Each structure stands twice: as structure tokens, then as C-alpha cells.
Amino acid sequence: MPLTVAPATLLVSNGHAEDLIGAALARELRRRRPDQPLLALPLVGAGGAYAGLAETAGPLLDMPSGGFPFGSLDNLRADLRAGLVQKSLGQWLAARTQGPALERVVVVGDTYALGVGTLAARQIPGALARPRLPLVHVQPLVSVLYGEGMTLGGHLRELNALGANVFMPWELALGRRAWRVYTRDAASARHLARRGVNAAYRGSFALDILPAPERDLAPLLTGVPVLALLPGQRGDAQTSLPVMLGAACALPDMQALVAWPRPFDELPPLLGWTLEERGEWGVLARRGTCSVWLLRASFSTILHAAAASGGVALGTAGTANEQAAGLGVPVVGFPTAGPQYVPGFAVRQQRLLGAALTLTRPEASAAAQAVRELLGGPQRTTAVRDGQRRIGQAGALPQIAEELGKMA
Numbered sequence: 001m002p003l004t005v006a007p008a009t010l011l012v013s014n015g016h017a018e019d020l021i022g023a024a025l026a027r028e029l030r031r032r033r034p035d036q037p038l039l040a041l042p043l044v045g046a047g048g049a050y051a052g053l054a055e056t057a058g059p060l061l062d063m064p065s066g067g068f069p070f071g072s073l074d075n076l077r078a079d080l081r082a083g084l085v086q087k088s089l090g091q092w093l094a095a096r097t098q099g100p101a102l103e104r105v106v107v108v109g110d111t112y113a114l115g116v117g118t119l120a121a122r123q124i125p126g127a128l129a130r131p132r133l134p135l136v137h138v139q140p141l142v143s144v145l146y147g148e149g150m151t152l153g154g155h156l157r158e159l160n161a162l163g164a165n166v167f168m169p170w171e172l173a174l175g176r177r178a179w180r181v182y183t184r185d186a187a188s189a190r191h192l193a194r195r196g197v198n199a200a201y202r203g204s205f206a207l208d209i210l211p212a213p214e215r216d217l218a219p220l221l222t223g224v225p226v227l228a229l230l231p232g233q234r235g236d237a238q239t240s241l242p243v244m245l246g247a248a249c250a251l252p253d254m255q256a257l258v259a260w261p262r263p264f265d266e267l268p269p270l271l272g273w274t275l276e277e278r279g280e281w282g283v284l285a286r287r288g289t290c291s292v293w294l295l296r297a298s299f300s301t302i303l304h305a306a307a308a309s310g311g312v313a314l315g316t317a318g319t320a321n322e323q324a325a326g327l328g329v330p331v332v333g334f335p336t337a338g339p340q341y342v343p344g345f346a347v348r349q350q351r352l353l354g355a356a357l358t359l360t361r362p363e364a365s366a367a368a369q370a371v372r373e374l375l376g377g378p379q380r381t382t383a384v385r386d387g388q389r390r391i392g393q394a395g396a397l398p399q400i401a402e403e404l405g406k407m408a
Contacts, residue, residue: 006036007103009404011054012095012117014043014109016233017319020209021140021397022108023049028401039098041120043091043113058094061087095120104134104179104407110141111171118174134407137174137181138400140205142167144191145352145390172197179407182400185392203396206322210394213301215281217257220293225311225375227254228302228324229292232317233261236336238268239362240316243334245270246364247314249290251371254311257302258285258294259320267294303327310380312371316341321349325356325387330380332370334362355379356387 009029013022019042026038030053040047040054044061095116107117114137121133147166167175167188175181175197183189183201192199229244231237241258248256260267264283267275275294276284283294295302299320306313307327314332315321318340321331331353335343350357358374360366374380 008037008039008101010039010041010057010095010098010102010105010117010120011050012041012043012105012107012109012113012120013047014113014116015141016045016049017206017209018109018113018140019045019047019049020319021138021205022106023053024209025106025108025138025397025401026050026053028397029404032401032405036103039102041091041095041098041116043109043116057098059087059090061091092116092119096122102133104136104404106136106138106404108138108140110139111168111174114139114171114174114178118177134179135177136400136404137178138205139181139188140184142171142188143184143352144188145185145354146348148351167192167195175199180403182396185390201392201396202399204326204392204394205396206319206391207326207394208397209319210303210323210327211300213304214297214299215301217295217298217301217305220257221305221309222255224309225254226302226306226309227251227256227311227371228306228313228315228329229256229258230299230313230315230317230320230324230331231258231260232315232320232340234340236316236338236341238337240334240336240341241268242270243362243364243367244314244316245273245285245287245292247367247371248292249287250364250368252290254371254375256292257298257305258292259299259302260294260296261299262296264294264296303329310375312374314367314371318345318349321357322353322391325353326391328384328388330374330383330387331357332360332367332374333357334360334367336362352390354386354390355382356384356390358383 011022011026013019038054039057040050041057046060096119098120105117105121107114117135121135172195181192181197181199183199184205186201189199189201227248231241273285273287278284281296285292285294303324306329313324313329316333316336324331333346335346346359350359358370360370
């Protein structure tokens with residue numbers, strides 16, 4: 001008797017946070033159907049989040065920009081030289097050839113990822129053909145809040161981000177063919193529903209991928225408000241971390257903790273600071289009488305400590321800033337040289353988070369002053385309320401997995 005293989009779910013994602021969301025959804029699906037094969041097609045980066053959860057279904061695309069080719073002209077040039085076009089075509093081909101082995105396709109990402117997922121779900125020729133497999137879109141990027149209060153002139157000044165600020169006609173057309181589109185906020189779900197998309201809001205993807213606190217930092221905490229320093233996963237830390245550390249020294253009544261996401265040998269040059277390793281997960285940085293802990297594998301712990309102590313975050317990150325805001329921690333940010341937290345990205349994130357994000361000049365004194373203003377009083381109250389309201393509550397991915405299970 002020939003061995004039969006159950007059809008697989010293909011998860012298409014394009015970005016670090018999107019991979020984390022896809023992997024978290026894969027865990028939920030695996031919990032409900034342990035025998036179902038899972039395939040992953042990460043369109044940006046190495047897709048490490050899927051390790052042990054899903055088999056990679058196509059070529060990987062690890063680019064110099066870290067997934068932000070249109071963040072600047074330099075980013076685009078570097079990615080093109082690194083083979084952006086050729087490798088992307090290879091991923092499209094891989095998506096197209098997966099169809100016959102699939103049960104459904106789940107896309108986590110933007111319109112581009114939705115296009116790749118639509119190709120995988122089509123199984124038949126013709127660019128306008130309806131998907132023959134159930135196609136689900138988890139959209140953690142675009143929000144109508146990004147375009148809140150923007151005029152036509154504002155959109156024209158941000159043409160490179162137009163598809164992130166607004167649901168474009170081609171995304172609406174693809175979304176109408178999907179079984180369902182899950183949005184990052186209720187306002188976006190209502191916007192899509194009015195345009196013929198079967199859209200639903202189930203909660204915050206950002207908070208769903210925030211892990212439980214990783215370790216007990218009680219022995220390090222001094223009882224004062226925590227200043228969470230979030231330089232981000234990408235190269236922005238090269239210029240943002242020195243500014244953050246300078247701001248920390250100007251705030252002696254707060255305890256600064258750096259959530260460092262990479263190996264310590266990848267720290268940028270920190271002139272004037274001495275670094276002392278304290279085990280595999282901690283480095284103590286000192287400059288004069290100022291000392292700051294840099295901690296690995298402690299991101300969630302640091303955010304929860306900031307929330308519990310009435311603290312503030314200094315962040316040049318995407319999802320990490322949103323997670324801080326969702327936990328009720330006001331965020332102060334400033335633009336960097338890139339690749340991610342460039343001025344346009346920072347302004348867009350401020351529209352998304354409202355009063356939860358305060359933007360300053362990329363100077364230690366300006367960042368420290370903004371933090372002081374958020375430590376108490378009505379400005380903090382408004383920032384906390386805006387962050388929690390705009391990010392929402394955790395619990396979206398378990399509900400989505402449950403609904404996907406009913407499709408089978």
C-alpha cells in the first residue's frame with residue numbers, strides 16, 4: 001500500500017517580526033493538529049524562527065538592508081548588488097511549485113508577501129485566477145492609523161511608504177480573494193470590510209509574540225523606575241546605542257537596562273565606556289560614576305520591569321517599541337542612520353502609536369529631557385492609554401489557529 005502524505009500548510013512571511021508571528025502561529029497549529037506537515041517560506045532573512053517547527057520551502061533571501069530595500073536609496077542599491085531580483089524570482093518559483101502538496105496558504109506580511117502567497121494558492125495559470133486553496137492573510141504591517149490625519153501632500157512626501165500607510169487597490173483586490181484577512185487593529189478591519197474584504201480583528205500580534213519574562217532580574221533591580229533601552233535587532237544600534245547610554249547617564253534617578261539582541265562581540269564602539277562581562281548574558285558598562293547593564297535574552301524581562309516600575313523605554317525599533325507601548329510603557333525614540341529607524345519610519349510609527357511615542361533629536365540631552373517629562377503627570381497617563389488602546393490585547397494567534405482548524 002503506498003504511503004500517503006497529508007497535505008501541508010504553507011506559511012509565507014517577510015520580515016523578522018513576521019517570521020516570529022508565523023512561527024507562533026505554527027506552534028498553535030501544531031498543538032491542534034500534531035500530524036499536519038508545515039512548510040515555511042520566509043521571504044526575508046534566514047527564517048530562524050521556524051527552526052524545528054516547519055520545513056523551509058524555498059531559497060532564503062538575507063539582504064544587507066535587513067528587509068528594508070526601500071528605506072533609502074543606499075539600501076536599495078546594496079540589495080540589488082546582493083542579488084535581490086534573482087533570489088526573489090527563485091522564491092516566487094518555489095511558491096508556484098508548492099501548490100499541489102498544500103492544504104492551505106497562510107501569509108504573514110505585506111502586499112508583496114500576499115502576492116507570493118496568492119501564487120502558491122492558485123495552482124492554475126492566469127494572473128487573475130481565484131485561489132483554489134484557502135488563502136489567509138495575517139496583516140501585521142499596514143494600519144489605517146498610519147495614515148491618520150495625513151493630507152494628500154503628506155502621502156506624496158512618503159511615496160516610498162505609501163503601501164504601508166494605506167491599503168492599496170491591489171492589496172484590496174488580493175484580499176477579496178482570501179478566505180479571511182486578519183488585521184492588527186479594529187479600525188483597519190472595519191476599513192477593509194467596507195471595501196468588500198472578509199476582515200477580522202482578534203487582538204495584538206505584537207503582544208502575542210512577546211515571550212514570558214526570561215529570567216529573574218530582582219537581584220539587579222534597585223527599586224527606581226527602569227529605563228528600558230531598545231536599540232533594535234538591526235544595524236540602527238550602531239548609532240543609537242551610544243546616544244541611549246549618554247541619555248541614561250543624564251537620568252541618575254532611573255535604572256537603565258539595555259535589551260541587547262545579538263552576541264556581545266557585535267556591540268558598536270562605545271567610546272569612553274569600559275565593558276565588563278558578567279556571564280554569558282550580561283555586560284556591565286561603566287563611564288565615570290554611571291553604570292548600565294547590557295543584557296541578552298532578557299528583552300521581555302526588561303519590558304515587564306519597566307512596566308511594573310512606572311518606567312520609560314528609549315527605542316529605535318519596530319515591533320519592540322510597539323510591544324513596550326502595548327504593555328503601557330511610554331516610548332521615546334529618535335531617528336538613526338538606518339537601516340530601519342530612519343526619520344520617515346520614526347514619524348510613521350508615531351502616527352501609529354500616538355502619544356505613546358515621543359520623538360526627539362538624536363542627542364542624549366534631548367532624549368533624557370523627553371524621558372523626564374514622561375515620568376509622571378498627565379503626559380504619561382495619555383501615553384499609557386494611547387499605547388494600550390492602539391496596540392490592543394494579546395490573544396489573536398490562538399483564536400486564528402482555532403478558526404483555521406475549522407477550515408479543515
